[in-house]
Amino acid sequence: MGLTNLNNTHLTAAKITDAQDALTALETALQDIQVNLSAEDRKKYGSINEQNKLFVNKVADFNKNTPQLSATDVDWAEFDKDYNSRLVYEGLIARLLAVATNLQNAKILHDYDNYQAALTDYDYSNYKQGTNTPGYEVKVNELKQFFTRTPQETPPTT
Known part of the structure; x- marks a missing residue:
């Protein structure tokens, strides 16, 4: 018998509400900086590489x-604001990605548990049908429509 119930930790209704409220507050707090870039704009402006x-x-x-060596044509106050914003955004993104990864990991375990339980139920239903x-x-x-007996064809690679 396979492993089941890999994740028995579930959020309470209050925790779900807290998380949704926190996301709403975050979306509201960040609303002023939301910019929708087209795919072309993303490619054009892109993220600067590590170098x-x-x-x-x-x-x-x-x-x-050594500010005396800096170009006078650059708006250094705006440069500093952009620089500091970039650092803040990088930190926020890293934290959000960590939260998203943890949520994805928990979801994967719940998905697995659901699938294993569904397979058990299908086996039981086959037995009872017999x-x-x-x-x-x-x-x-x-339910048997989800179990094809013919191997699926893989598309040819080019």
């Missing part, structure tokens, strides 16, 4: 430590 981040960091360090217990024939016929 370019190091470059930006070095320019920021020079501006902070004993001619009323009602199980319809159930098995409805």
Whole structure:
């Protein structure tokens, strides 16, 4: 018999409400910075790579430590705001990704538990159908559509 009930921890209704309220508060707090970029815009502006981040960091360090060497054509107050916002956003994104990963992991275990229980129920229904217990024939016929006996074709690779 396979492992079942891999995750017996469930959120209470109060915890679900708290989490949903927290997400709503976060969405509201971040509403002012929401920008919808098209796929083209994402590609055009993209995320700067690690080498370019190091470059930006070095320019920021020079501006902070030796401002007399900084270009006067740059709005350094805006540069600092952008720089600090980027750091804050990176931290928030990292935390949100960690929360999302933890939620995904918990969901995977619940999905697995549900699937294993469904398989057990299907096996039981097949057994009961074999004993001619009323009602199980319809159930098995409805459920067996999810179990194809022919191997699925894989699309050719190009």
